[in-house]
Amino acid sequence: MKIFSGIQPSGDLTIGNYIGAIQQWVEMHKDPSIDEQLYCIVDMHAITVTQDPKELRQKSREIAAIYIACGIDPEKATLFIQSHVPAHAELAWILNCTARIGWMNRMTQFKDKAGKNKENVSLGLYAYPSLMAADILLYDTTHVPVGDDQKQHVELARDIAQKFNHDYASDIFTIPAPVLRKEGARIMSLRDGTKKMSKSDPVDATRINLLDDADSITQKIKKAKTDSEPMPAKLEDLKDRPEVKNLVQIYASCADISMQDVLDKYAGANFGTFKPALAEVVVAKIAPIGEKVKELLADPAYLDDILERGAKKAESIAKVKLAEVYDAVGFIPRKG
Ligand code: TYM
DSSP, rough: OOOEEEOSSSSOOHHIIIIIHHHHHHHTTOTTTTTTEEEEEOHHHHTTSOOOHHHHHHHHHHHHHHHTTTTTTTTSEEEEEEETTTTHHHHHHHHHEEEEOHHTTOOOOHHHHHHHGGGGGGGHHHHHHHHHHHHTTTOOEEEOOOGGGHHHHHHHHHHHHHHHHHHTTTSSSSOOOEEEOOOOSOOSSSSSTTSSSOOOOOOOOGSSBTOOOOHHHHHHHHHHHSSSOOOOSSGGGTOOHHHHHHHHHHHHHHTTSSSHHHHHHHTTTHHHHHHHHHHHHHHHEEEHHHHHHHHHHHHHHHHHHHHHHHHHHHHHHHHHHHHHHHHTOOOOOOOO
């Protein structure tokens, strides 16, 4: 099994990114059937919307620190910055020529992000799923651990890989599969249980940031939207209570127990009891990450060294795949 995943260095990472993605990656460290794990900081994806260059640089290092602080071991996984490995951009171009406009038009994230502003967003935002396909396909990735919102993009990567293999009568690309958590693949806003928690939401109170301190985590949970019923006993009873379901999900992920376990513990309780208990488990999980990130960021040379080693390793794999692709499409290799 070969694993690839990534996060954009834009905005502040949330507990949604942690639960949906990073927590899965950390768990994968324990799986002996995994041969290769690559975790990327996808700065080229980030510039599909306007970024402040200074902030982008700072966020890219911050994400590396977050990966490590969350428990990703740079000795077990390759951590690198997307723009350090030019093969990502180069393969993305080829895949732009394989992907069909009709496929791109079905991408719900583009529709959501572009909204009414469709004519005025960047071409990069529209083409972004084929860059993501390049990320995945360069490394013979078999499994892509992501949150629910990225599932469609991984499925598109499958379609692109299949079409390319078919068009060029080759088996150059491995067909990847998305891996989603059974519980927690879609963490919702603290203020609206029907909306995904997002690092790009302008309202900070809608999310728990991975770098929030204990006080703000507790305050945000205290003010999180709920309803007036007590906590239910059965999972089915959460069906029409999206905000409560979300809080139960967050509790379960942070305490490493199932949602049913949470209900067994709190059935019949009111939110005056549940919310402080939730804040406690979230703080216990999240606050140490912030502390560790601070320590890591104080030593940028250490991070840069890990990222350099990661880029070298990633590049050595990506170069070979790109050469096979160039050959298959009919590009003449350079003499030198
Ligand atoms: P990004 O940066 O938006 O999010 C990073 C990861 O976090 C997951 N996630 C969530 N999971 C559960 N609940 C949420 N509320 C939540 N919000 C975000 C995302 O699903 C994702 O797994 N295009 C990707 C980055 C990317 C990538 C890749 C991922 C680029 N190339 C190749 C996998 C493989 C993105 O923008 O994720």
